[in-house]
Structure formats: structure tokens, C-alpha cells
Amino acid sequence: MKLSLLNKLREVNPVILNLSNFVTVQDVANGLNALGASPIMSEEIAETDEMVKICNAVALNLGAFTQAQITHLRAMGKQANQAHKPVVLDPVAVAAITYRKQVALELLNQFQVNVIRGNAGEIAALAGFDWQAHGIDAGGGSSDLTKIAQVAAQKFHCTILLSGATDIITDGQRVTKVSNGTPLFATHVGSGDMLSSIVAAFLAVADGDDFQAAAVAALVFACIGELTASQEKKMGSGTFIMRLLDQLQFTTIEQITKIARYREVETDDKCE
Amino acid sequence: MKLSLLNKLREVNPVILNLSNFVTVQDVANGLNALGASPIMSEEIAETDEMVKICNAVALNLGAFTQAQITHLRAMGKQANQAHKPVVLDPVAVAAITYRKQVALELLNQFQVNVIRGNAGEIAALAGFDWQAHGIDAGGGSSDLTKIAQVAAQKFHCTILLSGATDIITDGQRVTKVSNGTPLFATHVGSGDMLSSIVAAFLAVADGDDFQAAAVAALVFACIGELTASQEKKMGSGTFIMRLLDQLQFTTIEQITKIARYREVETDDKCE
Amino acid sequence: MKLSLLNKLREVNPVILNLSNFVTVQDVANGLNALGASPIMSEEIAETDEMVKICNAVALNLGAFTQAQITHLRAMGKQANQAHKPVVLDPVAVAAITYRKQVALELLNQFQVNVIRGNAGEIAALAGFDWQAHGIDAGGGSSDLTKIAQVAAQKFHCTILLSGATDIITDGQRVTKVSNGTPLFATHVGSGDMLSSIVAAFLAVADGDDFQAAAVAALVFACIGELTASQEKKMGSGTFIMRLLDQLQFTTIEQITKIARYREVETDDKCE
Numbered sequence: 101m102k103l104s105l106l107n108k109l110r111e112v113n114p115v116i117l118n119l120s121n122f123v124t125v126q127d128v129a130n131g132l133n134a135l136g137a138s139p140i141m142s143e144e145i146a147e148t149d150e151m152v153k154i155c156n157a158v159a160l161n162l163g164a165f166t167q168a169q170i171t172h173l174r175a176m177g178k179q180a181n182q183a184h185k186p187v188v189l190d191p192v193a194v195a196a197i198t199y200r201k202q203v204a205l206e207l208l209n210q211f212q213v214n215v216i217r218g219n220a221g222e223i224a225a226l227a228g229f230d231w232q233a234h235g236i237d238a239g240g241g242s243s244d245l246t247k248i249a250q251v252a253a254q255k256f257h258c259t260i261l262l263s264g265a266t267d268i269i270t271d272g273q274r275v276t277k278v279s280n281g282t283p284l285f286a287t288h289v290g291s292g293d294m295l296s297s298i299v300a301a302f303l304a305v306a307d308g309d310d311f312q313a314a315a316v317a318a319l320v321f322a323c324i325g326e327l328t329a330s331q332e333k334k335m336g337s338g339t340f341i342m343r344l345l346d347q348l349q350f351t352t353i354e355q356i357t358k359i360a361r362y363r364e365v366e367t368d369d370k371c372e
Numbered sequence: 373m374k375l376s377l378l379n380k381l382r383e384v385n386p387v388i389l390n391l392s393n394f395v396t397v398q399d400v401a402n403g404l405n406a407l408g409a410s411p412i413m414s415e416e417i418a419e420t421d422e423m424v425k426i427c428n429a430v431a432l433n434l435g436a437f438t439q440a441q442i443t444h445l446r447a448m449g450k451q452a453n454q455a456h457k458p459v460v461l462d463p464v465a466v467a468a469i470t471y472r473k474q475v476a477l478e479l480l481n482q483f484q485v486n487v488i489r490g491n492a493g494e495i496a497a498l499a500g501f502d503w504q505a506h507g508i509d510a511g512g513g514s515s516d517l518t519k520i521a522q523v524a525a526q527k528f529h530c531t532i533l534l535s536g537a538t539d540i541i542t543d544g545q546r547v548t549k550v551s552n553g554t555p556l557f558a559t560h561v562g563s564g565d566m567l568s569s570i571v572a573a574f575l576a577v578a579d580g581d582d583f584q585a586a587a588v589a590a591l592v593f594a595c596i597g598e599l600t601a602s603q604e605k606k607m608g609s610g611t612f613i614m615r616l617l618d619q620l621q622f623t624t625i626e627q628i629t630k631i632a633r634y635r636e637v638e639t640d641d642k643c644e
Numbered sequence: 645m646k647l648s649l650l651n652k653l654r655e656v657n658p659v660i661l662n663l664s665n666f667v668t669v670q671d672v673a674n675g676l677n678a679l680g681a682s683p684i685m686s687e688e689i690a691e692t693d694e695m696v697k698i699c700n701a702v703a704l705n706l707g708a709f710t711q712a713q714i715t716h717l718r719a720m721g722k723q724a725n726q727a728h729k730p731v732v733l734d735p736v737a738v739a740a741i742t743y744r745k746q747v748a749l750e751l752l753n754q755f756q757v758n759v760i761r762g763n764a765g766e767i768a769a770l771a772g773f774d775w776q777a778h779g780i781d782a783g784g785g786s787s788d789l790t791k792i793a794q795v796a797a798q799k800f801h802c803t804i805l806l807s808g809a810t811d812i813i814t815d816g817q818r819v820t821k822v823s824n825g826t827p828l829f830a831t832h833v834g835s836g837d838m839l840s841s842i843v844a845a846f847l848a849v850a851d852g853d854d855f856q857a858a859a860v861a862a863l864v865f866a867c868i869g870e871l872t873a874s875q876e877k878k879m880g881s882g883t884f885i886m887r888l889l890d891q892l893q894f895t896t897i898e899q900i901t902k903i904a905r906y907r908e909v910e911t912d913d914k915c916e
Binding site: 120125126129130133134139140141143144146147150154168342343344345346347349350 | 666667668670671707709710711737740741742743744831832833834878879880881882883885886
Binding site for chain 2: 122123124126127163165166167193196197198199200287288289290334335336337338339341342
């Protein structure tokens with residue numbers, strides 16, 4: 101995996117435009133900043149054109165949006181497509197709320213995204229699988245997660261990053277599975293939102309290789325979480341988020357390489 | 373007091389729907405999550421029906437709201453009543469701002485709440501007492517706080533949780549007073565908002581016993597704050613919030629029982 | 645420098661009304677609270693009059709605003725002028741986004757501010773200088789920063805606090821330069837927003853001496869940041885923000901005096 105993208109990100113310091121979840125917006129901004137990107141947030145459609153112009157990638161988060169924000173999301177997505185800026189979509193809670201799923205599917209019809217980052221329930225909902233969801237969490241279910249991710253990738257012509265105990269990254273054909281991580285991610289609201297924006301930061305420096313960018317982002321974030329959690333025997337969610345920001349700032353490629361556990365799966369696993 | 377509700381909460385993992393104060397929304401979400409509930413936030417009225425359906429209780433926070441949000445608050449409260457989901461109202465700053473008091477009183481007329489959680493100034497303002505307020509803080513005053521809480525409970529046919537150095541919980545007749553806590557709660561903006569949403573989490577598992585749920589929530593939160601503060605001689609507000617989240621996650625019923633200081637007051641204290 | 649204002653602030657506990665950047669609002673509220681002020685936030689124009697009445701100073705932040713918020717900003721600025729409450733403006737990202745610069749210039753035409761607090765790029769943009777900006781960061785450039793600040797102060801008839809490695813405070817004639825600080829401020833999104841609201845807190849207790857208030861605020865905040873950063877050899881942004889809140893609460897005038905590095909520049913440096 102092309103882990104050198106992490107150093108490139110820190111050199112280039114790409115500007116990431118976020119249409120954010122108001123619940124987690126400060127953590128996302130701080131996470132991008134700590135890793136080495138430059139976050140910019142917007143709530144106003146009148147500045148969309150300019151913002152898309154100065155940014156290097158766009159992260160669209162569907163958490164807690166209003167109807168005004170849907171108009172804004174649409175404008176930002178279309179503008180990003182025109183300006184050839186890569187787009188990440190985070191379909192928060194589309195498994196739990198039908199209304200959100202409808203909005204997400206409409207948006208995915210109106211502009212092209214490069215990566216969708218969600219949990220199993222969210223990706224399954226978009227792909228059209230039946231899946232149980234519980235609040236904003238992933239919920240349980242028994243289908244083959246790799247297949248779900250591949251179907252979603254093929255349906256939306258993009259890369260899927262399905263987050264979980266094992267992260268699954270696929271462009272519909274190729275599949276990478278990342279086994280690093282920590283259960284502490286689940287104790288902190290906003291870990292997923294942070295990862296989605298970090299995917300955008302890697303897209304900004306990956307020269308069009310979306311699959312590579314998503315896989316590296318997943319591995320880097322999972323390893324940084326694992327390194328953070330390993331500092332204490334029994335870490336709480338408050339300590340975790342503080343230390344996670346520190347670790348995003350200081351973790352080197354060498355540290356990641358040392359603990360990385362991932363598998364690039366052969367094509368015979370692929371969706372028929 | 374039925375402290376076993378804490379274990380039930382952690383088993384059931386109830387979904388708490390929050391119409392939140394944008395100032396403190398992430399802390400509230402993280403606090404609910406750390407304690408063992410599943411937070412969901414909304415800003416969009418079009419998803420209200422679905423959200424109320426999947427949730428187990430609703431927490432409505434009047435901090436920093438817009439007129440669009442008032443419409444949303446009203447819809448959510450009415451919907452919760454129809455679906456028999458318990459509702460907590462946090463009347464932020466109604467003592468300081470007449471406009472907020474008017475809005476709060478209108479809302480309390482339009483749907484039924486199970487618990488109102490506020491400081492002395494806020495509860496007094498809703499109950500119709502004259503009380504000094506200073507910014508978002510409780511302010512000073514000399515009336516009998518228990519009487520104020522009882523009058524408010526009778527006026528709105530609900531349970532009142534009046535937060536302060538001593539928390540007063542009353543359904544208008546019965547009164548419980550909790551003496552645990554820490555002055556550090558006042559150093560961190562959002563402690564009260566977090567408690568209000570935690571009350572909703574206890575309502576979700578209390579089988580209709582609102583008074584019990586509010587009393588247990590107050591005791592659990594006060595003791596967790598006290599345990600957090602006791603870790604260091606001179607703790608600052610930044611350290612406090614980080615450790616409070618950790619403590620919400622790890623504190624057991626046994627630890628709470630060991631330090632709990634509360635009094636269930638006899639009915640001769642009640643409001644005439 | 646009149647550092648005694650810090651003790652006055654902590655005695656008076658002024659109410660600071662913030663029209664806030666949603667990205668950093670909780671940090672700003674906690675920062676004000678930790679230092680000894682009483683934050684109040686608003687999103688609703690219907691409560692503007694009352695809020696301005698009860699507050700002691702107003703902080704207007706242009707980060708991530710909507711068109712509804714511009715109307716609100718205008719109303720709040722005009723109301724503050726009528727009620728003779730001091731006003732701070734933080735022109736977030738006006739160097740990067742022309743739309744924001746236009747809005748900021750219009751607002752500065754419609755009401756009088758006491759202090760503008762921004763980075764070099766933002767102050768240069770408002771003053772009409774050409775300056776490079778990168779995302780929300782200050783960007784680089786080679787003009788004389790003191791001159792830029794003085795021109796801006798004269799143009800808007802107010803005090804300018806230009807933040808950077810060296811903070812420059814000027815009323816157009818007098819200039820104070822503060823050399824304290826830490827690069828860690830740049831690692832945490834919202835340091836600048838926090839400083840802007842803290843300037844408002846000092847204006848609230850400075851008896852009309854805006855220049856003094858801005859200089860003291862800059863020195864106090866820079867020294868508190870420096871003291872925070874000095875606690876560890878290699879502090880990350882997560883640890884920094886937690887400890888910064890603690891330090892805002894506990895730092896004394898004596899500690900600041902011991903490390904203060906500032907220069908009150910003679911008038912021959914002034915802008916011709």
C-alpha cells in the first residue's frame with residue numbers, strides 16, 4: 101500500500117472543504133488539522149463556487165442536515181464535479197432513517213462521488229440490502245459485507261470504504277481489508293465523520309487513484325486509533341479523543357508499517 | 373433509589389433523540405454514548421416522525437434556537453406525545469431572556485413533558501417566581517427552592533429536576549434531594565445539557581416512573597462528577613470534561629452507592 | 645500594560661454575547677467561562693435586543709455564516725452601537741473568500757466596531773492589501789504587517805489586533821507588539837475565535853480604552869498559551885486544548901508578568 105501518501109499529505113497540506121455534521125464539526129476540523137490538512141467549512145451556498153475553487157477535495161456529510169443544506173450539498177457536489185475536485189460522501193444514518201436514504205440516493209444520482217465512507221448498515225442501505233440499524237450505529241446483520249461493498253461500488257461507480265472491525269475498501273473489483281483499529285472508535289461520536297474527511301485529504305494527494313487513497317486513509321486512521329488505544333490498559337472515550345488528535349499529528353509511516361495488518365484480496369473474491 | 377436502572381440503561385442501550393443546543397451538541401452526544409445510550413440528533417422536521425418512531429426518549433434543549441427550530445421542537449414534542457415516548461425539556465436561559473421564556477411556556481402548553489431539567493433561575497422563571505439571572509448561569513435568589521420546584525411540577529404536571537449545589541427532584545408531592553456533585557460542573561459549558569439528555573436516557577428504561585428516573589439520573593450524574601473531580605486536587609475545566617466522559621463510561625453502581633448522599637423528603641415539606 | 649484588567653474581569657464576570665462560528669462555538673464558550681467571563685450564544689434575531697441589553701460586550705464571528713446570520717450580525721452590531729456595548733469582529737477567511745470579504749466590508753460600513761481581530765491575511769484583505777491566503781490560515785506575504793494593521797485601524801476607526809508569531813495591536817497611531825505565544829495555537833482550530841471573544845471580555849471591563857483592552861487580551865492569551873505549551877516537550881493539539889482551558893482558569897497576573905515579552909512602539913513607527 102502506498103503509505104508515502106501520508107508524507108505527501110503533510111507536505112502539500114491540502115485544503116479540504118467540508119459540508120459538515122454540526123454534531124462533530126469541531127473534531128473533524130481538528131482531526132484534519134492534526135493530520136496535516138487544512139480544513140475549511142461552509143454553511144452558505146453563496147460562497148460554494150469560490151470555496152470549491154480553492155479546495156483540493158470535498159467531504160460531504162449527511163449527518164443532521166436541513167433542507168437548506170440539501171440544496172447546498174447538491175450545489176457543492178455538482179460544482180466539485182465540474183471543477184474536477186474529488187468528493188467523499190458520508191451517508192450518516194441512512195440505514196435508520198428512510199428520509200435520509202432517499203435524500204442520499206437522490207444526491208448520488210445528481211453528481212458523481214469518488215468515495216462513499218459508511219458503516220455496514222449505511223452501505224447496505226444504499227446498495228439495497230436489508231439490514232438492521234440501531235440509532236446511528238452500524239447494527240447487526242449476516243450478509244457478506246464484502247459483497248455488499250462491491251455491489252455498492254458497482255452501483256455508484258465509485259470506491260466504497262465500509263468501516264467496521266475490519267474495514268473493507270473496494271472499487272467493485274479490487275478489495276482491500278484492513279484489520280487494524282480499536283473498539284474505542286465506537287465510544288467516540290464522530291470517529292466516522294473524521295475518517296470520511298481524512299479520506300478526502302488523501303484523495304487530494306492521490307493523483308486520481310481513489311481506491312489507493314481510500315485504502316491508505318483507512319489503514320492510517322485505523323493504525324493511529326490502535327496506537328492511541330495501546331497507550332493505556334483501559335482508556336475512556338474522553339481520553340481517547342484527546343490522545344487521538346495528538347497521535348494524528350505525530351504518527352509516522354514507520355510506526356504504521358510496524359503494526360499494519362491488511363490484505364489485498366484476489367479477484368476470485370469479487371462479486372459475480 | 374433504584375440505581376439498578378443504570379445497569380438496565382447499559383444493557384438496553386436506548387436511542388435518545390436530541391433536538392440540541394448547537395453550542396454543546398458534541399459533548400451531549402459523547403456523554404450519552406459514554407454512559408451507554410445511543411444518541412441521535414436532528415435538525416430537519418421532515419425526518420421527525422421517523423426519528424421519534426425509532427427512539428426510546430426525546431430530549432428537547434432550548435439553548436440557542438432559531439424560529440425554524442421552534443416549529444421543529446413543537447412537532448417533535450407533539451409526535452413524542454402521540455407515540456408515547458417520554459420527553460425532557462431543558463429551558464436554557466429562560467430566566468435571562470423573556471423571549472425564551474415565552475417560547476418555553478407556549479411549548480409547554482402545546483405538548484406534555486415528563487421532566488423539566490433546569491437551574492434555579494430557569495425553573496423559577498417558568499413557575500412564575502421573580503428570580504435574578506446572569507447570562508446562562510443560575511443567578512442568586514432567596515426563595516425556597518423546594519417550593520419553587522414543587523409549584524413548577526404542579527403547574528406543568530411533570531417532574532422537575534432543579535439542578536444546583538443540591539439537586540431537587542419533585543413530582544409536586546414527593547421530593548428527593550441529592551447533595552453529591554462538584555463545583556467543576558459549573559466550569560464546563562454544557563454540563564446541564566448533558567444531564568438533561570441523560571435524564572431522557574433514564575426515562576427510556578424506567579417503565580413510566582418519571583420521578584424515579586429523574587432522581588436516579590441526578591444522583592448518577594452528580595456522583596460521576598464528584599468521582600471525576602476527586603481524581604486531582606485542583607482540576608481545571610479542560611481536564612474535567614475529558615475525565616468526566618471516561619467516568620461516565622466506567623462508573624459502577626457500587627462506586628455510586630459508596631458515595632451517594634441523598635434524602636427522600638417526607639410529604640410535610642410539600643407545597644400547600 | 646494594565647494587566648490588572650484580568651483580575652477585574654474575574655471579579656466582574658462580564659456577560660459576553662457571541663454570534664459564533666458553529667465550528668468552534670463550544671471551545672469559545674468554554675474558553676470564556678474558564679477565563680472568568682459568562683458566555684451567551686444566540687442564533688435567533690428575535691432575541692437580539694434583549695441579549696444585547698443583558699450583555700457587557702459583543703463578539704461577532706464571520707466563520708461559516710449563512711445569509712440569515714448576516715441579517716442577524718447586522719442587527720446585533722447596530723443594536724450594540726445604540727446600547728453602547730463594545731463590539732469585536734473576527735473576519736474569518738475574508739482573505740480566502742471574496743464573498744466573505746464583501747460581507748465583512750458591508751457590515752463594517754453599517755455599524756462601528758471597537759476591535760477587529762484577525763490574522764495577517766484577513767487584516768490585509770480588509771485594509772485593501774494584496775495578500776496570499778491558504779484555507780483558513782494566514783498565508784504568507786512580505787508587506788510590513790505593522791503598516792497593514794495601522795492602515796486598517798485608520799480605515800475602520802478602530803483598534804486592530806493582528807495575530808501572528810508576533811501580535812500587533814494598534815489604534816492607527818500607537819502600536820504594541822506581543823512576542824509571547826506558541827506554535828501550538830495553529831494546531832488547534834478555534835484558537836483565533838477564542839481570542840476574539842476574550843478581547844470582547846476585556847473590552848467589557850476596560851472603561852472604553854479599547855487599545856488597552858486588546859493589548860492586554862493579546863498578552864494574556866499569548867502567555868497562557870506559552871505556559872500551556874511549556875508543560876511538555878512535545879505537546880499534541882488534543883492535549884493542548886485540554887490544558888489551555890485549565891490554564892485559562894488558573895493563570896495569575898504574576899505568572900504572566902514573569903514571562904511577558906512585549907514592546908510599546910514609539911510614534912515614529914506610525915503610518916504616515
